[in-house]
Amino acid sequence: MEPNGWREWTAADAAEWIVEPGPDDDKYARGVLGVITGSLDYPGAAVLGVEAASRAGVGMVRYIGPRRVAAAVLLRRPETVRVAGRVQAWLLGSGMDATRRSFVLAGELQHALASGVPIVLDAGALDLVGSHTGPTIVTPHARELANLLASRDLRSSVEEVRADPAGWAVRAARELGTAVLLKGAVTRICDPEGSRFTVTAATHRLATAGTGDVLGGILGALVATNHARFAHDRSALAKIAASAAWVHAEAGRRASEAVDGGPVTAMDVAGAVPAVVGGLARRH
Numbered sequence: 001m002e003p004n005g006w007r008e009w010t011a012a013d014a015a016e017w018i019v020e021p022g023p024d025d026d027k028y029a030r031g032v033l034g035v036i037t038g039s040l041d042y043p044g045a046a047v048l049g050v051e052a053a054s055r056a057g058v059g060m061v062r063y064i065g066p067r068r069v070a071a072a073v074l075l076r077r078p079e080t081v082r083v084a085g086r087v088q089a090w091l092l093g094s095g096m097d098a099t100r101r102s103f104v105l106a107g108e109l110q111h112a113l114a115s116g117v118p119i120v121l122d123a124g125a126l127d128l129v130g131s132h133t134g135p136t137i138v139t140p141h142a143r144e145l146a147n148l149l150a151s152r153d154l155r156s157s158v159e160e161v162r163a164d165p166a167g168w169a170v171r172a173a174r175e176l177g178t179a180v181l182l183k184g185a186v187t188r189i190c191d192p193e194g195s196r197f198t199v200t201a202a203t204h205r206l207a208t209a210g211t212g213d214v215l216g217g218i219l220g221a222l223v224a225t226n227h228a229r230f231a232h233d234r235s236a237l238a239k240i241a242a243s244a245a246w247v248h249a250e251a252g253r254r255a256s257e258a259v260d261g262g263p264v265t266a267m268d269v270a271g272a273v274p275a276v277v278g279g280l281a282r283r284h
């Protein structure tokens, strides 16, 4: 246990948030994840997030985004659905630039935020925190958190956030009124209710482009598949986020182990996710 109530999330904890499909389940009952990510500048973020969500186990992924980005997503994951419809959770913002948001995209994001379902806000959608209506988690790295807080008149710099990530994550959760997942070698997850969890990465090889987009996909999938539990547990989102970070860290470790401790790509991490999820499910 770290000071001030921070607790390292374990495999046993994460296993509680892996939902196994049953005989009465269909794709809708398991949970549908809506994804609005990627851009013409960063199409890969959409591909990686959808790949990771699909690999983490979800009923269906609906992808909304530019036609050319959607084509790249479908090339990799042809089971992705492009038709709008009901979802149990949204993943918004990876690979987007908040300063270059089209009118159409702004409308789609607002529609998702007004839906009342749980939301994961990443990268280029972090500025939209506050217009959410359902349980929401923001998933910044240190620079993104510093920028987000500065835009809310909470003076902070990336140096300050790096010097005291725990303190700034808690401050952000209080200020924003949402759960916070602050990425780093130690990922910190907290919420306004007082949840405080850490996930310590087993390999620093995760510090490579796109692994955060993979984390977003894993988290989106776990939120969608745990949708029925939000009504009974006010800290559900923080616990799900810690579980997603644990799955991500373990997938990174296994992907690197598979190449004798060598380098991993973001797609390698996504590829290792099914075995990690399977291993957790075996603990049930």
Ligand SMILES: NC(=O)C1=CN([C@@H]2O[C@H](COP(=O)(O)OP(=O)(O)OC[C@H]3O[C@@H](n4cnc5c(N)ncnc54)[C@H](OP(=O)(O)O)[C@@H]3O)[C@@H](O)[C@H]2O)[C@@H](O)CC1
Binding pocket: 041, 042, 043, 044, 045, 046, 093, 094, 095, 096, 097, 123, 124, 141, 143, 144, 209, 210, 211, 212, 213
């Ligand atoms: N494949 C994909 O589609 C991927 C898509 N991705 C998507 O990209 C989006 C942007 O997210 P991000 O976290 O990369 O950028 P961000 O927080 O805006 O910080 C940028 C700052 O970094 C700094 N900087 C730049 N170069 C540097 C250097 N050599 N050495 C040191 N510093 C350097 C630079 O600061 P400066 O040059 O001013 O010092 C700049 O201000 C986001 O939507 C994400 O999802 C990513 O996941 C990657 C894979």
Ligand SMILES: Nc1ncnc2c1ncn2[C@@H]1O[C@H](COP(=O)(O)OP(=O)(O)O)[C@@H](O)[C@H]1O
Binding pocket: 141, 183, 184, 185, 186, 187, 201, 203, 204, 205, 206, 207, 208, 209, 210, 211, 212, 213, 214, 215, 248
């Ligand atoms: N030094 C490190 N050691 C282990 N994991 C790290 C390290 N630095 C970053 N990570 C992890 O890698 C991921 C990077 O995410 P992010 O910063 O959003 O990058 P990107 O936008 O390129 O996907 C996060 O899950 C973070 O926790």
